[in-house]
Amino acid sequence: MEQRVTLHAKSMRLRSRQFRQFIKKLGCKGRQTLHFTLVHDTMARKPIHPTSQSKARAMTLHKPMEQLERRLSRITLLTRTKQPVPVLRKNEEGYAVFMTVNYREQARGDFQAVRAHFIDVDLNKISELLPTSEEAERRVQELQADSVEQIESVTVTRTKQGRYRLLAVRGKRRVGQLKRKFLAKHAKLIRGSMVVETKNGYHIYWAIRQGSITRFVAIQQALVRKFNSDPKITDLSRVMRVPGFYHRKNPASPYLVHVKRWGRKRSFTQAELIQRLGLTL
Template sequence: MAKRLGSTTYSRNLKRFSSHARYFIKKLGCEQNEQLNFILVHDDKNKNTKYSSTSKHPAMTLHKPLSLLESHTPQFTLFTKRNKRIHVLSQNKKGYAVFMEINYRESKTSDFKKIRAQFIDVDLNKISVHLDTKEQVKQMIETIQSDPAEQLQSITVKKNKKGQYHLLALRKKQRVAKLKNAFIKKFKTHIKDTMIVETKNGYHIYWVIQGGSVSKFVPIQKALAKKFSSDPMITNLSRVMRIPGFYHMKNPRSPFMVRVKQLGRKKPFSQAEIIQSLALKPFN
């Protein structure tokens, strides 16, 4: 039976994982006086592709210093630019995903001062390919459908403004679960000391950094994405990521609690250690 808002399972998970957001933020090395920047974006992207102030579900840009942040997610409140208080869990129940800017800057318009982590987004829910011809699309669909291991819920093809075809195949949750296990097994030695956040469709993996160079952040992000075949778009300094302790609400009938699966080692990484230990290219 699908889990519903207000159900025993929903409430039990909230209690069980209520401290995970705080664990996550502290693990990133955030200091008490540092301003934390958040954004709430509605998970129903199919109905709301733009998040302007006039849309049905506008995005909310929020902030709060760590020193004032509550310990458990049911009590989390954040502030708007006009210092209006927003109760985060109430918005999460309405379908809003909770994201945080990982790297540190004093304000949304200032330069970044600190790299808190290098990280990747492993999304195992989809097969996304850009192709040039209809024949290539046909061949790709045949290849995917002929794989006995694949379990798909949908395949869509759209033509973009450049004339390319974007093929998007979404996997069933049973297949995603198997791929999650396979990923952890395959890269066990590479990620044994990292912080791992489990999402509905995969993992966010963090190499927490101390004394990192802002100029090296993007090249290392690109190299990590190639190494782990993860989302190649996760490279910008201002990247926001889902924080644990809140629900993934794309399917309100079956919410998934984002959680810390592994906190990782106590000692932060250096960027040089990441490059060397993972033999990242083009660095090595």
């Protein structure tokens, strides 16, 4: 029992350090307000008639960095009406913890600084758009018969344009293989970046100093093309999962989001990043 308590305390200290060092690595400063979004990982949608007992699917929270408690177990974030919300408890209840990467003081205000460029590499899904139901069915059969891909589930939905969206989900072992391949393939390109490991892949950050807000989207789009990463990760207001908290889409198999590599100490300039990665804007 005593050993279990000791291990838990050690784990909480590590998670607390990961969280605080992550936000510092992004260049967050003492008086700046940090903005967070908590989204329930397993709820399909917000209750139609929320009650005091029902759970909201998402909540927006904030707090100045200098007021953040040092221990993860004690951190509370504030609602718009200044009500404190214990973040660790919410994570244990199934809420994922996301943070707005770039800086703006007000939740709906203009952005004032680029803190980082970043990508989301999701390796557990295969998404394809097919012209006919016959081709979609044929592709489903191919994937299900493919022992290499280790497909766990496949769904096909018809789009408004009459095409067919196929979404296949890979198994845990295959995702692990693809994670290792990704790091090996892009080792030179991601050298010096901060690598956050998620359940299904990686979030990769290049901390930026004196970045141009007007160039942000173009550089993000170039990164998507370079790494074939999630094409939605291009806007200034993008939120990303925070290290130190669990991914709980599968409650039976929670995954602790964590920093795998901290990267170099000195942040990048946008010009350096473009040249270093050979980005075409």
